[in-house]
Amino acid sequence: MWACIRFSHWPLQALGAADEIQPCAVVEGQSPRRRIAFANAAAQATGVRAGHTLAAAQALCPRLKLRLRDEAAERHRLETLAAWAYRFSADVSLAPPDALLLEVGRSLSLFGGWPALERRLRSELGELGCAHRMAAAPNATAAHVLASRHDGLAIAAAAPLLHALGALPLAAGGLDEAVVAALCGMGFRTLRELFRLPRAELARRVGPTALDHLDRLRGQAAERLPRYRPPDRYERRLELNHGVESSTALLFPLRRLLAEFALFLAARDGGVQRFAVVLGHERAATTRIEIGLLTPARDAASLFDLARARLERIELPAAVHAMTLRADELPPLCPLHRDLFDRTRAEALDWPALVERLRARLGEDSVHGLACVAEHRPERAWRFVAADAGEATSRLAPKQEQRAASAAVAPRPLWLLPRPVPLRPAPAAILAGPERIESGWWDGGDRRRDYYLVRTRAGQRAWAFVDVAASEGWMLHGWFA
Numbered sequence: 001m002w003a004c005i006r007f008s009h010w011p012l013q014a015l016g017a018a019d020e021i022q023p024c025a026v027v028e029g030q031s032p033r034r035r036i037a038f039a040n041a042a043a044q045a046t047g048v049r050a051g052h053t054l055a056a057a058q059a060l061c062p063r064l065k066l067r068l069r070d071e072a073a074e075r076h077r078l079e080t081l082a083a084w085a086y087r088f089s090a091d092v093s094l095a096p097p098d099a100l101l102l103e104v105g106r107s108l109s110l111f112g113g114w115p116a117l118e119r120r121l122r123s124e125l126g127e128l129g130c131a132h133r134m135a136a137a138p139n140a141t142a143a144h145v146l147a148s149r150h151d152g153l154a155i156a157a158a159a160p161l162l163h164a165l166g167a168l169p170l171a172a173g174g175l176d177e178a179v180v181a182a183l184c185g186m187g188f189r190t191l192r193e194l195f196r197l198p199r200a201e202l203a204r205r206v207g208p209t210a211l212d213h214l215d216r217l218r219g220q221a222a223e224r225l226p227r228y229r230p231p232d233r234y235e236r237r238l239e240l241n242h243g244v245e246s247s248t249a250l251l252f253p254l255r256r257l258l259a260e261f262a263l264f265l266a267a268r269d270g271g272v273q274r275f276a277v278v279l280g281h282e283r284a285a286t287t288r289i290e291i292g293l294l295t296p297a298r299d300a301a302s303l304f305d306l307a308r309a310r311l312e313r314i315e316l317p318a319a320v321h322a323m324t325l326r327a328d329e330l331p332p333l334c335p336l337h338r339d340l341f342d343r344t345r346a347e348a349l350d351w352p353a354l355v356e357r358l359r360a361r362l363g364e365d366s367v368h369g370l371a372c373v374a375e376h377r378p379e380r381a382w383r384f385v386a387a388d389a390g391e392a393t394s395r396l397a398p399k400q401e402q403r404a405a406s407a408a409v410a411p412r413p414l415w416l417l418p419r420p421v422p423l424r425p426a427p428a429a430i431l432a433g434p435e436r437i438e439s440g441w442w443d444g445g446d447r448r449r450d451y452y453l454v455r456t457r458a459g460q461r462a463w464a465f466v467d468v469a470a471s472e473g474w475m476l477h478g479w480f481a
Contacts, residue, residue, distance in 0.1 A: 001103070001104055001105035001108070001114070001136055001137070001138060001156060002101055002102065002103055002104065002105075002136065002137060002138070002139060002140040002142075002143045003101070003102045003104045003118075003121075003134065003135070003136045003143060004095070004099055004100070004101050004102075004134065004135055004136075004137075004140070004143035004144045004146070004147040005081075005085070005099060005100045005102070005121070005125070005132050005133075005134050005147070006098055006099045006132060006133045006134075006144075006147045006148060007078075007081075007098045007099070007130055007131065007132050008131040008132060008133065009038065009040060009131055010038075010074060010097060010098035011026040011037055011038040011067075011069055011074065012024065012026060012038065012040060012067070013077065013129075013130060013131070014070060014073045014074040014076075014077040014078075015067050015070060015073060016238075016256070017067060018129065018131060019129070020040060020042075020065065021042065022042060022063070022065055023039075023040065023042040023043035023045075023046055023048070023061050023063060023064045023065065024039075024040045024042065024043055024064070024065040024066075024067065025037075025038065025039040025040070025043050025048055025057060025064055025065070025066055025067070026038045026039075026066075026067050026068070026069045027054060027066050027067070027068060027069065028068075028069040032054075034053075034054045035051060035052065035053055035054065036048060036049065036050050036051060036052045036053075036054070036057050037050060037069050038050055038069075039057075043057075043061060043064055046060050046061040046064075047060040047061070048060050048061055048064060054066075070239075071097070073239075074096075074097055074098075075096065075097075076236060078094055078096065078097070078098070078100070079094065079228070080236070080260045080263060080264060081100060081128075081130065081263075082094055082100055082228040082267075083228075083230055083263050083264040083266075083267035083268075084124070084128070084263040084266075084267065085100050085102050085267075086228065086230060086267035087266055087267055088102060088104065088107055088111070088117065088120075088121065089102040089103050089104055089106075089107050090103075090106075091103035091225075091227060092227065092228040093140065093225040093226060093227060093228060094226070094228055095144055099144060099147070101140045101143065101144060101225065103140075104117060104136065114136060114154055118134065118136075118152075118154070121134065122134065128259075133147050133148065133151040134147060134151060134152065135147035135150055135151065135152070135153045135154065136153070136154040136155070136156075137154075137155050137161055138155070138156065138157070138158065138161060138219055139216065139217075139219045139223060140223055140225055141174070141213070141216040141217045141223060142155075142161055142165060142217055142218075142219070144174065145165070145168065145172065145173060145174045145217060146164060146165070146168075148172055149168060149172050150164070158219060161218075161219070162195070162218060165191050165192075165195075165217060165218070166190060166191050166192030166195055167190065167191075167192065168190065168191050169189060169190055169191075170183055170184060170188060170189065170190065170191065170194075173191050173214075173217070174213060174217070175206070175210050175213065175214075176209075176210065179206055179207070179210045182205075182206075183205070183206070186205065191214075191217075194206075194214065195214075195218070199211075202214070230264060230267050230268040232330065233326075233327065233328050233329075233330065234261060234264055234272075234275075234325070234326070234327045234330065235324065235325070235326045235327075236257055236260060236261070236324065236325045237322060237323070237324040238253050238256070238257055238322065238323045238324070239321070239322050240253065240320065240321055240322060240323065242321075243282075243319030243320065243321050244319060244320045244321075245316060245318075245319045245320075246316075247311050247312055247314070247316060248312075250279070250311060250320060250323065251308060251311070253323050254277065254304065254307055254308065254311065254323065255300075255304050257277075257323065257325045258300050258303045258304045258307065258325070259300045261275075261300070261303070261325055261327070262298055262299065262300035262303065265298035265330070265333070266298060268330060269332075269333065270296070270298070270330050270331065270332050270333050271295075271296030271297050271298040271330070271331060271332070271333030272293070272296060272297065272298065272303075272327050272329075272330055272331075273292065273293050273295065273296045273297075273329065273331055274290070274291070274292045274293070274327070274329060275291055275303075275325065275326060275327035276288055276289065276290050276291070276325075276326045276327075277289045277291065277307055277310075277311070277323065277324070277325055278323070278324040278325075278326060279316070279320045279322075279323055280320065280321055280322035280323070280324065281317065281318040281319065281320060281321065282318065282319070282321065285317070285318065287314070287316070287317060287320075289307070289310050289311060289314065290310075291303075291306050291307050291310055292359075293306070293356055294355055294356055296331045296332070296333045297333070298333055302356075306356055355367060368384040368385065368386070369384070369385045369386060370382050370383070370384065370385065371383055371384075371385040375439070376437050376438075376439040377437065377439050377440055377445070377447050378412075378416060378437070378477060378478075379416070379419070380440075380445075410432075410435050410451075411432060411453050411463070411480070412463070412478075413462075413463040413477070413478030413479055413480050414478075414479070414480060414481045415478055415479045415480075415481075416463075416477065416478045417476065417477055417478055417479075420465070420475040420476060420477045421475065421476050422473065422474070422475060422476070423454075423456070423462065423464050423474040423475060423476040424474075425457055426474055427452075427454035427455060427456055427457075427462070427464065427474060428454075428455050428456060428457045429454065429455045430452050430453070430454050431452075431453040431454060431455055431461070432452065432453035433450065433451055433452030433453055433454075434450035434451060434452055434466075435450070435451045435452075436448075436449070436450055436451075436468075437449050437450075437451060437465075438468075448467065448468040448469065449465040449466070449467055449468065450465055450466050450468060451463060451464070451465045451477070452464055452465065452466075453480070454474075460479065461479070461480040462476055462478065462479055462480065463476075463477050463478035463479070463480065464476050464477060465477060
């Protein structure tokens with residue numbers, strides 16, 4: 001069983017102007033021979049129709065807003081929606097310029113039957129802002145033809161399919177205009193009249209190409225459809241209607257780009273760990289914004305929050321006329337498995353998500369992680385590393401892990417002071433120790449100290465030492481929680 005989704009007002013949808021309230025039309029062709037390719041409802045109410053010359057359309061509607069047709073944008077938008085449809089079927093085919101074909105027979109049991117699947121498809125298309133018509137039939141060609149005339153029609157058997165197809169006028173049968181004109185000249189009006197002809201007579205009247213189409217329409221010939229496969233990289237360019245000089249005004253097109261990107265990632269069942277937003281200015285100048293994540297993700301809201309934080313931190317050098325989203329590496333996505341009885345607050349952020357937001361807000365160089373170093377001297381036993389949740393353990397060699405494990409036996413303070421300071425007055429009690437730390441003779445930083453866990457006269461737990469070479473004098477080096 002095949003489903004066909006045909007998108008209404010497609011030239012305007014691809015340009016992001018489907019919701020235009022004012023009279024608007026898409027023009028195609030080279031000047032001065034440009035003609036109207038599509039007009040919205042407001043423009044049609046003034047008499048503007050597809051095929052009108054530009055001068056005639058402007059004479060009928062002086063306030064008509066014109067948009068130049070962008071077939072590349074239409075193709076890309078159709079591929080983006082194919083990525084969305086790939087979530088519902090492994091067999092998705094593009095039917096340019098304005099339709100998608102999905103083999104849904106093997107998906108019906110998963111989604112609870114065709115009515116439930118149809119409701120879900122329409123609901124998500126509504127959220128995407130895509131006006132559409134939909135029909136289902138035993139073959140793709142019939143579904144494509146029926147979707148243009150009978151929105152919501154679903155036929156599963158051959159006999160009802162032939163009856164529904166037979167009632168269609170010739171112009172709705174998917175035949176070439178020249179063939180339709182010739183058949184109308186012979187007196188034919190509906191497809192049923194063609195189906196009644198003997199095959200040899202029908203072939204003589206319509207030719208082999210149209211005959212093959214009619215055979216596929218009735219399910220009497222095999223269909224060869226190119227299958228859609230999501231590519232291994234992503235790039236989407238969005239042209240803006242006018243120059244934008246405020247980063248706040250760029251958030252709406254950015255959200256749209258990332259929503260499409262999230263659909264693409266969901267279709268590939270993957271994520272993204274690094275992508276770039278390229279802002280285009282006049283004279284081919286660009287501003288590139290790199291966004292990196294600690295772990296692969298594909299949630300549109302999370303990606304938008306990170307990109308918005310980066311965008312708000314930059315100063316635009318000039319007005320922006322285009323925005324491009326690029327991702328060259330699309331790694332697999334491993335979802336985070338949570339405990340069934342997770343008691344953490346629902347609004348709490350995961351550690352990687354928190355780090356990513358901090359980096360986006362404060363900058364790459366403002367957020368760091370800590371890692372152990374194979375060094376006994378406390379002030380040299382750590383270092384800054386990239387802000388990765390697993391960095392502190394992943395960068396330790398096996399010998400370093402053993403040393404860190406052995407050092408963990410002795411108490412270590414939560415707060416290590418930048419440099420030791422005298423501890424006055426002397427501690428009230430010694431709770432643990434001494435622990436001799438003697439190291440650094442080879443680099444000029446020789447340290448020979450006896451460390452103790454002590455309790456001060458104020459009741460605080462501290463980490464203090466006495467220098468082996470000194471006869472007296474406590475030095476404070478850290479505090480315990």
